Amino acid sequence: GAVVSQHPSWVICKSGTSVKIECRSLDFQATTMFWYRQFPKQSLMLMATSNEGSKATYEQGVEKDKFLINHASLTLSTLTVTSAHPEDSSFYICSARDPGGATEAFFGQGTRLTVV
Amino acid sequence: AQKVTQAQTEISVVEKEDVTLDCVYETRDTTYYLFWYKQPPSGELVFLIRRNSFDEQNEISGRYSWNFQKSTSSFNFTITASQVVDSAVYFCALTSGTDKLIFGTGTRLQVFP
Numbered sequence: 601g602a603v604v605s606q607h608p609s610w611v612i613c614k615s616g617t618s619v620k621i622e623c624r625s626l627d628f629q630a631t632t633m634f635w636y637r638q639f640p641k642q643s644l645m646l647m648a649t650s651n652e653g654s655k656a657t658y659e660q661g662v663e664k665d666k667f668l669i670n671h672a673s674l675t676l677s678t679l680t681v682t683s684a685h686p687e688d689s690s691f692y693i694c695s696a697r698d699p700g701g702a703t704e705a706f707f708g709q710g711t712r713l714t715v716v
Numbered sequence: 717a718q719k720v721t722q723a724q725t726e727i728s729v730v731e732k733e734d735v736t737l738d739c740v741y742e743t744r745d746t747t748y749y750l751f752w753y754k755q756p757p758s759g760e761l762v763f764l765i766r767r768n769s770f771d772e773q774n775e776i777s778g779r780y781s782w783n784f785q786k787s788t789s790s791f792n793f794t795i796t797a798s799q800v801v802d803s804a805v806y807f808c809a810l811t812s813g814t815d816k817l818i819f820g821t822g823t824r825l826q827v828f829p
């Protein structure tokens with residue numbers, strides 16, 4: 601199946617700093633990528649839909665100024681958590697669909713963010 | 717509105733037992749897709765299966781099998797002869813082609829030796 605690579609797999613940052621997470625589709629071009637957030641022992645919640653060359657579409661309740669999404673190329677989307685606070689600590693995971701294939705969503709390995 | 721319900725929060729079995737994970741969905745769309753994913757402790761989501769709404773054939777893949785019944789809006793997942801490596805959280809998900817995946821709350825499966 602298609603491969604989605606997410607980096608870094610984990611990061612610890614100080615409160616008030618910004619953290620960038622990358623999501624890459626390695627063997628296909630992804631016009632659309634998705635960013636999810638998962639709290640411990642909870643389900644995945646969609647944060648935003650990242651569209652190549654245009655603005656991301658954020659889900660209700662997600663602060664777009666805090667979670668900046670950039671999808672500058674067909675193989676890369678980035679999520680930047682700005683001015684991170686301890687409550688932003690979570691597991692962030694991206695996914696992408698191969699537009700030429702079926703409807704499977706392939707997920708990155710996830711990024712565990714800890715803000716101290 | 718679309719919804720996926722996994723009523724079983726946690727299941728514990730002993731190795732070699734069979735186990736069925738339940739998934740019930742709600743959608744008004746006639747065309748939709750159902751998925752199962754496995755999330756081991758490492759966190760990544762492993763794709764297991766996709767089923768579209770027009771294909772009600774059951775599927776078997778090794779020790780895994782899936783039972784899709786539109787009449788009851790269910791898409792249940794059975795692991796036969798479970799193994800310790802099957803221990804993980806399993807998510808059922810739904811999409812209707814809007815590209816958004818709607819996830820259930822997950823079922824944590826623990827397989828004890």
